[in-house]
Amino acid sequence: MSSSASTVLDFQTASLREINQTLHDETTGSFTIVNPRGAHAVAAGIDSDIQVEIDGPVGYYCAGMHQRGSVVVKGNASTGLAENMMSGTVRITGNATMSAGATACGGLLVIEGNAGSRCGISMKGADIVVGGTVGHMSAFMAQSGNLVVLGDTDSDLGDSIYEARLFIRGDVASLGADCIEKEMREEHLVLLTELLSKAGMAAEPRDFKRFGSGRKLYNFHVDDIDAEVARRTEA
Amino acid sequence: MTTPAEWAQRESHTFDRNVIAEIRRAANTGIYRIRGWGAKRDLPTLDDLVVLGASMSRYPLEGYRESCGTDVVIGEATSAKPVRLDIPITIAGMSFGSLSGPAKEALGRGANAAGTSTTTGDGGMTQEERVHSKTLVYQYLPSRYGMNPDDIRNADAIEVVVGQGAKPGGGGMLLGQKITERVAEMRSLPEGIDQRSACRHPDWTGPDDLEIKIIELREIVDWQVPIYVKVGAARPFYDTALAVKAGADAVVVDGMQGGTAATQDIFIEHVGIPTIAAVPEAVRALRDLGVHREVKLIAAGGIRSGADVAKAIALGADAVSIGTAALIAIGDNDPVYEDEYRQLGSTAGLWDDFQAGTDPAGITTQDPGRMARLDPMIAGRRLANYLQVLTLETQTIARACGKSHVHNLEPEDLAALTVEAAAMAKVPLAGTGWIPGQ
Ligand SMILES: Cc1cc2nc3c(=O)[nH]c(=O)nc-3n(C[C@H](O)[C@H](O)[C@H](O)COP(=O)(O)O)c2cc1C
Numbered sequence: 001m002s003s004s005a006s007t008v009l010d011f012q013t014a015s016l017r018e019i020n021q022t023l024h025d026e027t028t029g030s031f032t033i034v035n036p037r038g039a040h041a042v043a044a045g046i047d048s049d050i051q052v053e054i055d056g057p058v059g060y061y062c063a064g065m066h067q068r069g070s071v072v073v074k075g076n077a078s079t080g081l082a083e084n085m086m087s088g089t090v091r092i093t094g095n096a097t098m099s100a101g102a103t104a105c106g107g108l109l110v111i112e113g114n115a116g117s118r119c120g121i122s123m124k125g126a127d128i129v130v131g132g133t134v135g136h137m138s139a140f141m142a143q144s145g146n147l148v149v150l151g152d153t154d155s156d157l158g159d160s161i162y163e164a165r166l167f168i169r170g171d172v173a174s175l176g177a178d179c180i181e182k183e184m185r186e187e188h189l190v191l192l193t194e195l196l197s198k199a200g201m202a203a204e205p206r207d208f209k210r211f212g213s214g215r216k217l218y219n220f221h222v223d224d225i226d227a228e229v230a231r232r233t234e235a
Numbered sequence: 236m237t238t239p240a241e242w243a244q245r246e247s248h249t250f251d252r253n254v255i256a257e258i259r260r261a262a263n264t265g266i267y268r269i270r271g272w273g274a275k276r277d278l279p280t281l282d283d284l285v286v287l288g289a290s291m292s293r294y295p296l297e298g299y300r301e302s303c304g305t306d307v308v309i310g311e312a313t314s315a316k317p318v319r320l321d322i323p324i325t326i327a328g329m330s331f332g333s334l335s336g337p338a339k340e341a342l343g344r345g346a347n348a349a350g351t352s353t354t355t356g357d358g359g360m361t362q363e364e365r366v367h368s369k370t371l372v373y374q375y376l377p378s379r380y381g382m383n384p385d386d387i388r389n390a391d392a393i394e395v396v397v398g399q400g401a402k403p404g405g406g407g408m409l410l411g412q413k414i415t416e417r418v419a420e421m422r423s424l425p426e427g428i429d430q431r432s433a434c435r436h437p438d439w440t441g442p443d444d445l446e447i448k449i450i451e452l453r454e455i456v457d458w459q460v461p462i463y464v465k466v467g468a469a470r471p472f473y474d475t476a477l478a479v480k481a482g483a484d485a486v487v488v489d490g491m492q493g494g495t496a497a498t499q500d501i502f503i504e505h506v507g508i509p510t511i512a513a514v515p516e517a518v519r520a521l522r523d524l525g526v527h528r529e530v531k532l533i534a535a536g537g538i539r540s541g542a543d544v545a546k547a548i549a550l551g552a553d554a555v556s557i558g559t560a561a562l563i564a565i566g567d568n569d570p571v572y573e574d575e576y577r578q579l580g581s582t583a584g585l586w587d588d589f590q591a592g593t594d595p596a597g598i599t600t601q602d603p604g605r606m607a608r609l610d611p612m613i614a615g616r617r618l619a620n621y622l623q624v625l626t627l628e629t630q631t632i633a634r635a636c637g638k639s640h641v642h643n644l645e646p647e648d649l650a651a652l653t654v655e656a657a658a659m660a661k662v663p664l665a666g667t668g669w670i671p672g673q
Contacts, residue, residue: 020454040447045384045455060444061451065384080438080451084382099438103379105423121437122379124423141433143423163425218428219411223265 006053011035016042026050038078043071046088063090066107082109085126098135101128104145110199117154120147123164129199139166140176148195150203158211166211167192169203180214268500269408271589271599273401273492273537273559278509280492280537281546283656284649285665288635296634303630304640307554309392309531310461310484313453318370318392318461320554321350322626323641324544327489327535327558328374328394328465330356332409332418333496333589334562336363338598340611341565343367345618349626354394354556356496357407357432359421360386367611372463375452378407378432380422384455393452394463395445395483397474400493400536403467403507406434408497412592415601442477449482463487468513468536469506475520479530487556488517490536494559496599497590510536510547512659515646518551528553528642541628548629549644550660564621565614566596 009019012035019033023046030051036042036058043052044064054062057075066085073081076094080102087107095113102118104126111119111128117135120128125145133151140156142164152170159176165188166179175181184206192205246252260268289295296303310317326346331339333356340363346353352370359381365371373390375382387393398404409418411427419426439448449462461484466474468490478486490510495503514534521527534552538544539560547555559567568576570583572595579586579593589599597609633641636648650665651657657664658671 016450016454017458021457024457041451041454044451047384060447061438064451065387065455067384079444083438084379084384086383102437103382105383118437122433124379140437162428218425220266220429224263226263 006030006032006051009033011037011039016040020044023050023052036075040078046071057094066090076113081111082107085109095132101126104128106145108198110201114151120145120164123147127195127198129195129201131201133170136173137176139164139179142166146191146195148192148199148201148208150201158213160217161211161213163213165191167195167205167208168211169208172209172211175211178214178217179211182210182212184208184210269410269497269590270500270503270587271494271496271498272503272587273494274504275587276504278492278537279511279653279655279659280509281511281543283511283652284546284660284662285652286542286545286549286632286636287648287650289637293637295637296639298631298634301634302639303634304642305626305630307531309463309553312529313458313482313484314461315457315459316391318352318372320352320370322622323548323554323629324349324538324622324625325351325372325533325554325556326353326561327494327556328354328356328372328396329496329558329562330358330374330407330409331361331364332356332358332413332421332601333599335597335600335606335609336361337606337609337611337614338562338565339364340367341609341614341618342561343369343371344611344615345561345565345622346370348615348619349622351622352391355386355390357396357409358418359383360389361421365389374465376407376432377434377436378422379437380424380432387452388456388459390460392461392463392484393456394465394487395448395452396465397445397478398465398467398469398489399495400467400489400491400507400510401495402498402502403469403491404434405498405502405506407432408590410497410590410592413590413601418601442481445477445481453482461485463533465489467491467493467506468508468510471508471513471516472520475517475532476524479521479524479526483530485531485533485553486517486521487533487535488513489556490514490534492537493535494562495589509659510534510538511550511656514547514550514552515659515661521551527551541625541630541632544625544629545632545641545644546649548641549648550646550662553642560621561618562598564618565598566609566617567594567598569596572596 027048033054036056038059040059047067050069052071054073059078061080063071063082068088070089073092077096079098081096081100082090083102085104089108091110097116099118100115101109103122105124109128112131114132115134119134119138121140123142129148136154139158143162148167155173156176158179307320347369353368354372370391372392376396409430463485464478464483465487491507531553534547535556538555575595594600597605649662
């Protein structure tokens with residue numbers, strides 16, 4: 001960490017536009033955003049190696065499409081936290097509501113508290129680690145990446161999932177369509193150990209279960225009774 | 236005279252031969268019919284309207300001598316870099332994946348030459364299309380396949396797709412034959428799967444959320460480029476009003492005739508309302524809100540000729556968007572490949588299996604051999620010529636109505652040929668002053 005002081009950006013004296021423009025213009029340094037009071041799209045679209053800390057609760061799409069550097073939210077976040085993040089890290093000390101990490105393609109999202117419904121929906125390669133529980137339909141249509149949940153999950157986990165991996169320590173209320181429990185092999189334990197350590201979460205990998213795709217929905221089932229009848233007639 | 240024997244053999248109207256064939260196909264395969272193209276059944280269209288032209292009470296402009304403007308500007312009020320088009324005809328969103336690389340390049344080349352925009356689709360932005368399209372609209376879709384902020388910043392406008400005319404309420408589809416390695420990688424999907432995309436956005440539902448989503452998008456691009464919202468024509472009055480409320484710079488309303496790369500036939504033929512019915516409702520919403528011709532309306536779905544363009548604009552649209560016609564212009568269903576269309580059980584002009592990846596013309600395919608048949612330079616020139624004809628035809632009609640800009644066309648310049656068209660378009664039945672319901 002550099003010893004230089006963090007630049008303070010205050011929602012009481014600056015607009016969302018001014019604050020985000022500053023974050024987009026600067027390429028180095030650290031910034032502390034104060035008085036966010038649930039503002040939307042705070043620190044969205046960051047694409048340089050800056051460190052941002054947000055002191056207080058944020059609204060929708062905080063750190064949306066995050067590409068580089070780090071964002072830490074000291075508080076709670078509403079819908080779409082770190083949606084479609086590409087890389088870098090986003091960490092929140094509180095809870096996140098719906099669709100946290102939606103379609104996230106890369107990087108690490110850490111939710112120290114709970115996440116609401118559809119956490120990791122359509123995720124496309126990111127790592128998401130949740131300290132608490134996740135709501136229903138989490139990892140819906142999740143394409144790739146890893147979702148780690150230390151607590152329980154609500155219903156329909158991983159509905160219509162593709163190749164994402166889900167590691168759950170608590171109880172799973174129910175699995176969604178084509179989501180199945182899978183064997184936890186050595187390689188998965190290694191991966192999980194790494195993810196937990198990156199996220200700074202103390203947990204024993206062997207306490208988790210792994211879930212993923214049954215791959216039954218990947219292709220349409222097309223029957224051809226006419227062809228079968230023709231074959232039988234020939235035989 | 237019908238003989239009694241012939242009468243006994245008459246075809247059922249309810250269960251005609253097409254219905255019977257479809258029931259048999261369904262019983263054999265256990266899967267709905269998926270195809271490309273748009274609605275094929277007889278629907279009310281802009282052909283049901285006529286343009287009145289000048290007469291004693293208004294005088295026409297001279298063709299070629301008196302100017303008739305065709306330009307469109309989108310997003311001036313919000314964006315540092317508004318979209319400026321020379322002509323009121325844009326190329327609709329069609330994904331790389333559904334279309335080949337050379338087809339996307341051809342669309343870009345043709346659109347550039349004509350001074351208009353092209354649009355990405357469900358699958359992200361390719362280098363081919365960015366390099367070859369001077370003005371490129373980036374679609375932001377429920378699936379978010381290939382969505383990344385670098386491409387968003389690299390676009391000239393962003394189009395948030397809520398729906399499509401061919402399937403309002405439905406998501407994208409791309410069948411396994413077209414999910415090649417490159418397409419799979421762009422979409423982060425396993426190769427060869429039958430991909431069924433999400434139909435709802437993963438991180439917003441409803442107009443209040445959309446308003447916040449649009450703020451986020453504007454923040455990410457530092458308020459540089461305009462934002463469109465595209466809806467399939469279902470409830471265009473409310474959808475347009477809500478899109479305006481959410482902050483759109485332009486609303487794209489796509490009628491039920493609109494083309495598609497792959498959708499259930501039942502969806503294509505039965506969901507949504509026709510373009511002729513949708514445009515006046517969208518315009519009514521814009522007028523109600525006092526933003527007509529400020530927030531731009533782009534009409535799509537079955538636009539074929541300058542007459543369609545002129546009529547859509549007279550009804551109140553600012554521009555139109557074309558998909559199927561653009562594909563035909565670059566060579567889709569070209570009779571030179573007749574033998575191959577026959578091998579596919581079809582004939583040039585009727586082939587609609589865009590989902591199959593077997594396109595003899597190299598347009599709706601990812602097969603390298605077929606793709607190589609499409610010369611993007613030649614195909615681009617064909618599209619440029621076609622766009623020029625559409626523009627000249629639109630101007631011909633506008634001048635005949637005495638308009639120095641195509642946007643001066645108005646509903647008063649139109650009459651309807653059928654009672655239905657009069658009711659839907661809200662213009663009088665020809666030869667009367669009667670608008671049903673008014
Ligand atoms: C091959 C093909 C692919 C399409 N892909 C998309 C798409 O990715 N996203 C979208 O919003 N619309 C898509 N559409 C619909 C077009 O954007 C447009 O709404 C429609 O083609 C307009 O109607 P028209 O074909 O009668 O001109 C596609 C259409 C076709 C023919």
